[in-house]
Amino acid sequence: MSFVLESNADGTTIVHIGKALDFRNAADFKKLCQDQVRNGVRNFILDFSETGILDSTGLGSIFSLYRQVSPLNGQVVFASVSRPVQVVVQLTRTYKVFRQFPSVDAAHKSLA
């Protein structure tokens, strides 16, 4: 359950989450994002198109990323949110914090 990263010259990184962001891999996600922030990345697009589970620990790791980049005027946005992830987004009302886009391209255009 590893993540696929796409780094762009404009300082945006796309993280393709894959099947799960949960207690099994949240620490890896956190470390990966910390490294990106350390390297100057400020904007993150999280692609949930193939994600079957986002759990409380996974959501906590996204909160951690948000806490890192928001003081640096960075953003974390969600793209292609799958229905299982949408259940968590609605339950926790995190759509108030993380803007959602129908595709990675749409998210990227918005951040450009």
Place this chain on the structure above:
Amino acid sequence: MEAYIHHFESFDTLIEEVHDLFDTWESGNKLPFDYDLGVLYMLKLAVHEWIANMVQHAVFSTPSPKVTLKIRKDEDRLFCSISDNSNGFDLAAYYDSLPTSLKVFPERGTGLLILRSCTENLSYTPLEDGTFCLSFLVSANQDPWLSIQF
């Protein structure tokens, strides 16, 4: 009413087995009754949070942990129970001990709150055979909400 019952084979692969089951149901191999896909996703989240909590925190006195999942339809809702042979804990007391509001952007400690938020009639009780059983309902009529401060 027909029920679906699954005895998990191995504690080491418990969470993977849970997701294999739900992947099967989501891809068209139905449970033995009709249900709304949205309810199934809610059920998956609830089951995942409980099993995740068990894998990370449960104490078993036996060398062979046993976990059984049962699901049946109850009118327009799904009834779920998950029994285990762990030492158990007092879930109601745990909820009672929690502060009334969560930290801003909490990184840990929301799993059982999510479980409570997306279910009805939640309980975790000892059974006569010495095992413990979590039971709850999920329904399409719910509009669950966990209050997190941002």
